[in-house]
Amino acid sequence: DHMIIIGWNEKSRTIIQNLMKTESIILIDETLESHPIKADNVHFIKGRANKDETLWKARISTAKIVMITSDQNLDELQADMHTILTLLAIKGLNPDIRCIAEIQTSEQVNNARRAGADELIPANALTSAVLMNTISSVDAVSPLLDLLAELKSNHLAYIQVESFLHGKDFQVASSLLLKENNVILIGIKRGDDLIVNPPKNLSIKKEDQLLAISND
Amino acid sequence: DHMIIIGWNEKSRTIIQNLMKTESIILIDETLESHPIKADNVHFIKGRANKDETLWKARISTAKIVMITSDQNLDELQADMHTILTLLAIKGLNPDIRCIAEIQTSEQVNNARRAGADELIPANALTSAVLMNTISSVDAVSPLLDLLAELKSNHLAYIQVESFLHGKDFQVASSLLLKENNVILIGIKRGDDLIVNPPKNLSIKKEDQLLAISND
């Protein structure tokens, strides 16, 4: 029940430093010459992650989670192709493992899902959204970066509609949730559509999900 | 009063597609052979962005904003070095221009500031934060990505405290803002600290800034 992290870069460095206190981690990287982190529960395997041999060495059959970061030495499309090959190899050897992968191009998202990714992190889309918010913001600091930094201690999540909210409009629901549950209501997800700050006359249905910030 | 975007990649593609309806844009890229976007108000200059000659061609002296995206063909440190050189060249030619830059490594953040960056977007830190959230909870990533997608039409910004909010607590201010101004209150920025979903007894001062989502 260890965690496998594929690729050594700024992202995996940050993630390993955050998780190494509580998790047993195996890092796989092809180009690193020596173990980059000295710690008892961080192991290093030099090798290509889309080869069965490398994955067996990383004890893929007993791992609980694999995270694939994009290869920084390739262009965006090539990096995604490597990620997808690695996903295929991992899911071929252990179909039940939870696989989180970074993806660079929007065109390869569907293939990454077909290869078995459980979660895809669209790194470029994320950065673009922050860049856009920064351009349109007149403030010295990006409000979005401030908010993202605070979302470590405040949890952004979808919550179910409790019965006292059935049929209430957004404004009433917002007041009730803040008062009763200490939760900030941001929007309503209905089917696949998220409606942030919906029109006043829209009332909440019990099948909706509520996008909210809580501080538990 | 045009906008200059440096580097052609998934991020600049997304940003240009979002901004081209309203802004006049000049794209600078060294390796692209031909103009990637056919539109009257998107111009393309082939060249290295840290050369004065290229920047003059992009009419740096009359531009209102420059955005530098990381070179995807370099490793993280080399990409940051290129970004910093480009910042130096831009600010040398036009010290007043607003410069937004993507930065990959935490070690080069200070140098990027010294070179004159007005805003730095820590792309890897952002992606790491989302990857960490995904590991720790099953639904942590999709609500955040959903929200980011919606922030194109809904604006996240700091707003001034209007007089009717002086001395009000967060809960009362939240209800008033939603009812009167159609704005969702997220948190309070006091000095350098952003407090998301603050304690109930915290009352708003006129020097505070309010982090809010509006849909204008």
Ligand SMILES: [Ca+2]
């Ligand atoms: Ca790359």
Ligand SMILES: [Ca+2]
């Ligand atoms: Ca790179």
